[in-house]
Amino acid sequence: MATEHPIILHHFPQSPFSEKIRLIFGLKKIAWTSVVITRIMPRPDLMPMTGGYRRTPVMQIGADIYCDTQCIMRELERRFPEPTLFPEACRGLASATAMWTDKAFFQGTVNLVFGTLADKVPQEFIADREKLRGAKFDVAAMTSAIPQMRDQFRANLQWIDSQLADGRSWMCGDQISLCDINAYMNVWYVRGSLPILDQILLEFPATKNWETRMRAIGHGTSSEMSTAAALEIATRASPETAELADPHDPNGRKPGDMVAVMPDDYGKIGVRGEIVALSSQHIAIRRRDPIAGEVIVHFPRAGFLVLPA
Structure with a gap:
C-alpha cells in the first residue's frame, strides 16, 4: 500500500x-x-x-x-x-510471544551481554540506562551472574529448538510469523555482541539453521x-x-x-x-x-x- x-x-x-x-x-x-x-x-x-x-x-x-x-x-x-506476520495457525500466539521474548528472555540476554562486556561499557551509557530503568545498571552484578545467564539463554534456545525439532522451517510451521521475528531478536543480539553463540548452537542444530534463514531475510x-x-x-x-x-x-x-x-x-x-x-x-x-x-x-x-x- x-x-x-x-x-x-x-x-x-x-x-x-x-x-x-x-x-x-x-x-x-x-x-x-x-x-x-x-x-x-x-x-x-x-x-x-x-x-x-x-x-x-x-x-x-x-x-x-x-x-x-x-x-x-x-x-x-x-x-x-x-x-502476513500472523498465519492462521498462530494468529494470537504470534503477538503473545512478545511477552516472553521482550521481557524474561531479553532481560537475561541483556545481563549476559553486558556482564560479559563489563569494562567495555561506557560510563555515559550506564548512566543513561539507569535513568531509563529507574534503577542501578549494575554491570558488576551482571558479571557475577554470567553462569546463571548462560543457563537461562540456553534454556530459552532449547524452547526454540524443540519447536523446530520436527523439521519445520519456522516456529509455527511452513510459514514465517511474528513468533520467529520475536524470538530471533535475542539470538541476533548475542550474535552481534559476543563470540559464544556458535559454541552454544552446537547443541541446537535446528535453531542454528533457523538463525541462518532469519539472517538471510535482510532489511529491505x-x-x-x-x-x-x-x-x-x-x-x-x-x-x-x-x-x-x-x-x-x-x-x-x-x-x-x-x-x-x-x-x-x-x-x-x-x-x-x-x-x-x-x-x-x-x-x-x-x-x-x-x-x-x-x-x-x-x-x-x-x-x-x-x-x-
Missing part, C-alpha cells in the same frame, strides 16, 4: 528491538527511511514527536508516531498485509534521513488517524478523554494527550507540541499503563 509520507524508522544499528522492524521491512519488501538516533539521550529532534517516550525504535509516518514494536508491527501489517530497501528532516516532516504534516471508539473498553475510556500512557516496566515516562482511537490492542492520543505541532502518538495496550491525565 502506497503512502503519501515516507515510512521513517528512528533507530540505531545495535538496537535488538529495531532489528525486529528491520527484518519485517525485509520480509515484506518495504522501502523505508532510516533515521539513526543516538544510543543515549538527549534526542532533541525525536522527543517533541513522542512527547518524552524514549525507548527504541519509533516509527513515524507523517505526523503519526508509533511507539513500541508491538504497535509498529501491527501498523505495518495493516498497510502491507502480505506476507532503505534511504537515509537526518533527525531534523524527520521532525520537519512531522511539523508540516497533519495526523491521519481517524477517531475510533471502543464500546467494550472495560474502564469506559472514550475519544476525548485526557490520559497519560507509559510502559509498565521501564522508561516509565507518561506521554499526555487526548484519546483519538482505542481498542483492546491499541491506543492513539493527540498531542500539541510547541516544536512538532499536532501529532498523534500510538501505543500498544499490552505492557502499557493508561492513566487519567
Whole structure:
C-alpha cells in the first residue's frame, strides 16, 4: 500500500528491538527511511514527536508516531498485509510471544551481554540506562551472574529448538510469523555482541539453521534521513488517524478523554494527550507540541499503563 509520507524508522544499528522492524521491512519488501538516533539521550529532534517516550525504535509516518514494536508491527501489517506476520495457525500466539521474548528472555540476554562486556561499557551509557530503568545498571552484578545467564539463554534456545525439532522451517510451521521475528531478536543480539553463540548452537542444530534463514531475510530497501528532516516532516504534516471508539473498553475510556500512557516496566515516562482511537490492542492520543505541532502518538495496550491525565 502506497503512502503519501515516507515510512521513517528512528533507530540505531545495535538496537535488538529495531532489528525486529528491520527484518519485517525485509520480509515484506518495504522501502523505508532510516533515521539513526543516538544510543543515549538527549534526542532533541525525536522527543517533541513522542512527547518524552524514549525507548527504541519509533516509527513515524507523517505526523503519526508509533511507539513500541508491538504497535509498529501491527501498523505495518495493516498497510502491507502480505506476507502476513500472523498465519492462521498462530494468529494470537504470534503477538503473545512478545511477552516472553521482550521481557524474561531479553532481560537475561541483556545481563549476559553486558556482564560479559563489563569494562567495555561506557560510563555515559550506564548512566543513561539507569535513568531509563529507574534503577542501578549494575554491570558488576551482571558479571557475577554470567553462569546463571548462560543457563537461562540456553534454556530459552532449547524452547526454540524443540519447536523446530520436527523439521519445520519456522516456529509455527511452513510459514514465517511474528513468533520467529520475536524470538530471533535475542539470538541476533548475542550474535552481534559476543563470540559464544556458535559454541552454544552446537547443541541446537535446528535453531542454528533457523538463525541462518532469519539472517538471510535482510532489511529491505532503505534511504537515509537526518533527525531534523524527520521532525520537519512531522511539523508540516497533519495526523491521519481517524477517531475510533471502543464500546467494550472495560474502564469506559472514550475519544476525548485526557490520559497519560507509559510502559509498565521501564522508561516509565507518561506521554499526555487526548484519546483519538482505542481498542483492546491499541491506543492513539493527540498531542500539541510547541516544536512538532499536532501529532498523534500510538501505543500498544499490552505492557502499557493508561492513566487519567
